[in-house]
Amino acid sequence: MIINLDMQSDIPIYTQLMNQIIEGIAHGDLQPGEALPSVRGLASDIGVNLHTVNKAYTMLKQEGFIQIHRQKGVVIQPDGMPEITPEYELKQYNQLKPIIAEAICRGMSEEQMLDITEQIYREISTPRKENDQ
Amino acid sequence: MIINLDMQSDIPIYTQLMNQIIEGIAHGDLQPGEALPSVRGLASDIGVNLHTVNKAYTMLKQEGFIQIHRQKGVVIQPDGMPEITPEYELKQYNQLKPIIAEAICRGMSEEQMLDITEQIYREISTPRKENDQ
Amino acid sequence: MIINLDMQSDIPIYTQLMNQIIEGIAHGDLQPGEALPSVRGLASDIGVNLHTVNKAYTMLKQEGFIQIHRQKGVVIQPDGMPEITPEYELKQYNQLKPIIAEAICRGMSEEQMLDITEQIYREISTPRKENDQ
Amino acid sequence: MIINLDMQSDIPIYTQLMNQIIEGIAHGDLQPGEALPSVRGLASDIGVNLHTVNKAYTMLKQEGFIQIHRQKGVVIQPDGMPEITPEYELKQYNQLKPIIAEAICRGMSEEQMLDITEQIYREISTPRKENDQ
DNA sequence: GTGGTCTAGACCACT
DNA sequence: GTGGTCTAGACCACA
Incomplete structure (x- = not known):
């Protein structure tokens, strides 16, 4: 999964991150149950602040696209994606x-x-x- | 032309204004050549600062949707809308x-x-x- | 002498007028001593406000490009153009x-x-x- | 890079600022990729309001002379200056x-x-x- | 009366 | 601490 950020964009980086992860899920790159990099790992990989990655993950969790476990780390929602509400x-x-x-x-x-x-x-x-x- | 703003939205007011004007043009409520309210007039009508309206108008002008005449006021672009570039x-x-x-x-x-x-x-x-x- | 104004330009109309008259002189369309239209005449010809034409004429006079006589009207400076100061x-x-x-x-x-x-x-x-x- | 403004000039301050920055780039004082002062920093340095600096920066960004990074600040366009269009x-x-x-x-x-x-x-x-x- | 510019000061989002 | 947005209020140039 390749993350491609535009630091000059007027779109917040955490939003770009969310979008790319959602696109990864939609495209099948990220399968339900699959593990995502840790906050620290991803932050250092793509060269952004910890808080930025954290915010993206937190919002994805709120919307139901991922699960965050204290020990196991972050995984793509295995129990079904959010519905069309x-x-x-x-x-x-x-x-x-x-x-x-x-x-x-x-x-x-x-x-x-x-x-x-x-x-x-x-x-x-x-x-x-x-x-x- | 009714302007409907959501002051609680995370979308900037000037963006909401731009969108509503573009939608008005697309829908035919605002015809090419038609005059728009003055910056100050619209600002007081919808209860926002004149700079907010000004920013929306200026950006719409830059994108080619409207013309701003010296002292004559603002009109919907009469010389053809922006193209699909x-x-x-x-x-x-x-x-x-x-x-x-x-x-x-x-x-x-x-x-x-x-x-x-x-x-x-x-x-x-x-x-x-x-x-x- | 054809006057070509752009009402959408961010250049003041009186400045555009001045520029066009200066260009007319430089190009030889307007010869020294030649009469220019009256303020009223020009204003109605090109469809702008009296004050606008008046301002252009007044500034051209200040810079020495034209002479304004109460009776004779407006003429291109016959006594030599302004110098390179x-x-x-x-x-x-x-x-x-x-x-x-x-x-x-x-x-x-x-x-x-x-x-x-x-x-x-x-x-x-x-x-x-x-x-x- | 020394900024020299004429507060009495009829040229808007933000335009003077833009011109001086463009001249700085042309002269080599400002190299591509080089950081510019923050909006607030420059504003207080030259004694103008932050909105005035912001307007100059925003217009320079639109024309492609600088980039504005989210929270990283402002840099001279490193990816090539605007072309001759x-x-x-x-x-x-x-x-x-x-x-x-x-x-x-x-x-x-x-x-x-x-x-x-x-x-x-x-x-x-x-x-x-x-x-x- | 119109838009253009500038100031002062505030709050927020982002990193 | 950065830029982004918004407000309130002022003066000026233009027509």
Whole structure:
């Protein structure tokens, strides 16, 4: 699992970390039950502050994507990923709305918009071959 | 044009303002060439500081959605909206990726994802009825 | 003499007006002694406020490019253009410095910089009328 | 790097700041990757409000001359300065045109004009001596 | 009356 | 301690 951070981005590093881990899960790089690096290990690996990694892990735990055990460390949620709740649907709606609105302003057709969405969906969800790693 | 701000949101007010104006344009509430309220007028209307409105207007101007005339005020870009540039496509990709990744994690099917996108696209792009004005 | 104003520019309209008149003189469109439109006439021609034209004329007069007579109206300075004073040289230096500094930052060679300057000089100074200079 | 502001000038302080930083880069005083003072530090050093410095930094960032790292501070763009784009060329043309037009009006010869340009170019681009640091 | 600029001072998010 | 955001209030240039 390769973490790719942009220190110049206006997106907080802990958010970038969360996104990359979620993408790793979606893509199949990170399997349920699989162990994640320790806070200290990951922090030194990617060269960021302990607190930053900790914040990302804590928020992922709150949302149910990972479990944090005192002894065993951090693992991808083995007991099923978070569900599609009404709260989540609302959050997703509010995230998508401004993106789609800008696309419409710029003249993007519904077909183009759906194509891009489909393309990204497939790009993420295509699992790696098992011998990839 | 009704502006609806959430002062408790972690999204900056000026960003919410930008999004609402872009959505207004996409939806047809704000027509190219149409005048927007003055910085001070809008600020007092929605109960925020004039600098906050100013920042939103300035950024919208930089992105090409509006024009700011010397002393004449602010108008929706009459000379054509911003285009779909490679930079925009990249930005949009980076915005959509984490949203779709989370959706996949939560078990949303490609079909569901496309349905939601299509639904939002149509909701926004549906122009207001002509007798609305 | 065609006046071409950009109402969206961040350059004040009176400054644009001044620049265009100075360019007109440099180019030979406006000959020394030649009459300029009245404040009212020009203002209505180009669709700007009386005060704006007045300010441009007043500043051009202060710098010695035009004369304003109560009865005869406005004429291009017939008694010789302003000189190259030390004050002017300093002003010009301060105007050019940031432009050239940015050019250097962007990797423009000295030769390119001089080429552009020469090209603009010739473009402006090419007189329309044969008896010019 | 010495910042020299004219509080009486009609040029906005943030613009003067931008110009001085760009000149510092062009002159080699500020090397790519080099750190700039923090917003608050510079503001108190030069006796202006932090928002004024912030505006200058933000605009320099937008134009690509500097990078603003999350919490690490501000550095001169290490990944290559902005290019000479068509937009930049047009901007430069529009900046130079009125300056050269006035020079022509005042009787400055093409040779003089080019000499001054060359002189400023060399003055700025002359790198500081290597033992300066 | 419009936007542009500047100040002073505050709170927050991030690392 | 860093930049990001917001507020309150002021003065100026422009038209």
